[in-house]
Amino acid sequence: MTDRTCSIDGCEDPVRTRGVCRNHYYRLQKYGDPLGTKPPRPTECSIAGCVGKVSGRGWCMKHWKRWKTHGDPLVTAYNKPKPICSIEGCTGITCGRGLCSTHYQRLRRRGDPLAPLARRPPCGLANEICLVEDCTRPAKSLGWCATHYSRWQKHGSLEKPVRQRKPRATCSIKGCSEPVECKDLCNKHYLRWRSNGNPLVSMVSAITVFCAEDYCERRAAKAGVCWTHYRVALAKLGEAQDHRCALCGIHENEAPSKRLVLDHDHATGRIRGLLCHHCNCGLGHFRDSPDLLATAIRYLQDTGTVTPISRPRRTRKPKREDLPPAAGLW
Numbered sequence: 001m002t003d004r005t006c007s008i009d010g011c012e013d014p015v016r017t018r019g020v021c022r023n024h025y026y027r028l029q030k031y032g033d034p035l036g037t038k039p040p041r042p043t044e045c046s047i048a049g050c051v052g053k054v055s056g057r058g059w060c061m062k063h064w065k066r067w068k069t070h071g072d073p074l075v076t077a078y079n080k081p082k083p084i085c086s087i088e089g090c091t092g093i094t095c096g097r098g099l100c101s102t103h104y105q106r107l108r109r110r111g112d113p114l115a116p117l118a119r120r121p122p123c124g125l126a127n128e129i130c131l132v133e134d135c136t137r138p139a140k141s142l143g144w145c146a147t148h149y150s151r152w153q154k155h156g157s158l159e160k161p162v163r164q165r166k167p168r169a170t171c172s173i174k175g176c177s178e179p180v181e182c183k184d185l186c187n188k189h190y191l192r193w194r195s196n197g198n199p200l201v202s203m204v205s206a207i208t209v210f211c212a213e214d215y216c217e218r219r220a221a222k223a224g225v226c227w228t229h230y231r232v233a234l235a236k237l238g239e240a241q242d243h244r245c246a247l248c249g250i251h252e253n254e255a256p257s258k259r260l261v262l263d264h265d266h267a268t269g270r271i272r273g274l275l276c277h278h279c280n281c282g283l284g285h286f287r288d289s290p291d292l293l294a295t296a297i298r299y300l301q302d303t304g305t306v307t308p309i310s311r312p313r314r315t316r317k318p319k320r321e322d323l324p325p326a327a328g329l330w
Contacts, residue, residue, distance in 0.1 A: 004019075005021075006019075006020050006021035006024060007019040007020055008020060008021070008024050008034060008035070011024065020034050041054070042054050042058055045058070045059050045060035045063060046058040046059060047059060047060075047063050047073060047074070050062075050063065059073050082094070083098070085098070085099055085100035085103060086098040086099060087099065087100070087103050087113060087114070090102075090103065099113055109142065111156065129145075130143070130144050130145035130148060131143040131144060132144060132145070132148050132158055135147075135148065144158070168180065169184070170186075171184070171185055171186035171189055172184040172185060173185065173186070173189050173199060173200070176188075176189065185199055209224075211224075211225045211226040211229060212224040212225050212264075212268075212269035212270065212271075213225055213226075213229045216229065220269075222262070223262040223263075223264040223271065224264050224266075224269030224270075224271075225264075225269070225271070230262065233262055233271050234260075234262060234274070237262070237271075237273055237274045238252070238260070238274060241273065241274055243260070243274075244274075245260060245274065245275050245276040245279055246263075246272075246273040246274060246275055246279075247275060247276075247279040248276060248278070248279055250276050255276040255277065256276065256277040256278065257277065260274040260275065260276055261274070261275060261276075261277060261280050262274060263275045263280055263283065265288070266288065
């Protein structure tokens with residue numbers, strides 16, 4: 001560490017560089033003099049004749065904004081000449097499309113910048129009706145009634161527009177003249193395509209299962225019959241079997257789910273009777289085969305009643321109070 005001190009009189013700080021201490025070296029760099037101090041900040045605008053408070057760059061807020069907008073603090077305004085209305089004889093300043101405000105509004109409402117704006121008569125007068133001939137409706141805007149004013153806004157004319165309806169496409173199926181509903185098909189052919197994958201296939205295909213009852217053209221819903229004949233069969237067989245299972249004889253109220261089910265032949269669709277859930281499932285597991293059922297009967301008859309295998313009884317660990325007293329302890 002150096003023992004030299006600052007060369008400035010009265011300063012005993014160690015030398016940093018150029019024979020002066022750190023503080024005086026900083027002043028030398030910033031102000032050019034190791035004894036220099038920060039100059040006082042101006043309080044008034046530097047523009048001659050302006051006594052405004054300094055805001056930025058030595059100028060007041062007014063001159064600073066002028067400099068920021070126009071590049072010169074002495075410029076009072078941007079004196080660019082504004083364009084004049086393109087209508088001959090009009091000295092108004094342009095508002096839009098080279099027109100002044102008056103001609104621009106006429107262009108928007110009437111379609112012509114030289115057309116005068118029609119004014120609506122004062123409210124309460126007897127002649128406050130539409131300006132269109134043979135129209136007696138009250139005027140709403142621009143001297144026209146609501147109907148004519150709406151026509152002019154939408155179509156640019158007061159005449160009633162003629163609607164030209166686009167001809168509706170017809171079904172793409174040959175020989176069908178019905179209008180298109182979806183996918184270039186009419187409603188009938190579209191439903192056929194959606195159900196069967198082919199718009200030419202009838203809604204009722206050959207694989208549709210019909211009711212097994214004679215002269216019934218309804219589709220089969222359950223047990224090979226339609227819902228109507230299914231309910232009728234349940235009622236008739238229930239009375240004939242006294243609401244009991246045809247195999248085990250259990251009553252309907254004691255059966256699983258408190259009901260009996262309709263059993264039918266899966267090959268012919270013929271209804272056989274009412275069974276409980278267990279018996280119906282049993283026939284299904286044996287695949288409705290009499291041979292398998294007969295084999296099961298012989299199997300049960302040959303094996304007889306199966307006696308459960310006897311297992312040694314598990315004894316519990318005796319408690320202390322149940323043990324006999326040991327000799328010599330008491």
